[in-house]
Amino acid sequence: MTVKNILFLTGIFFFLCFGARKGWTETVEVKIIKSTFIPAVIKVKKGDTVRWVNMEELLHTVASGKAPMLDKKFHAPYVKKNFEVTFDKTGFYDYYCELHQAIMRGVIIVEDADNP
Numbered sequence: 001m002t003v004k005n006i007l008f009l010t011g012i013f014f015f016l017c018f019g020a021r022k023g024w025t026e027t028v029e030v031k032i033i034k035s036t037f038i039p040a041v042i043k044v045k046k047g048d049t050v051r052w053v054n055m056e057e058l059l060h061t062v063a064s065g066k067a068p069m070l071d072k073k074f075h076a077p078y079v080k081k082n083f084e085v086t087f088d089k090t091g092f093y094d095y096y097c098e099l100h101q102a103i104m105r106g107v108i109i110v111e112d113a114d115n116p
């Protein structure tokens with residue numbers, strides 16, 4: 001085999017491994033500033049990860065469900081710095097902070113990666 005052939009086959013190999021994927025997954029940040037989720041509503045693609053980042057000293061929680069009802073799809077009892085969830089299913093995910101549930105609420109909308 002020539003070097004050219006080896007490079008060609010290596011190229012095919014990488015295409016089969018990575019080229020067939022429908023784009024890369026992303027990590028999207030939701031910041032917690034002044035007891036508010038920012039942005040409160042975000043859209044992500046199936047397979048993406050949402051990372052909540054607590055920018056303040058105050059403790060907050062991230063609990064899925066419509067306040068005050070936990071639905072236990074995801075739950076971080078105390079977010080001191082950050083917390084991540086990967087979304088593998090499409091749908092609407094309501095969440096809230098249990099300590100400030102009257103004001104701290106958000107929604108994650110997970111769409112199929114095929115339909116932009």
Ligand SMILES: [Cu+2]
Nearest residue numbers: 060097099100
């Ligand atoms: Cu809070």
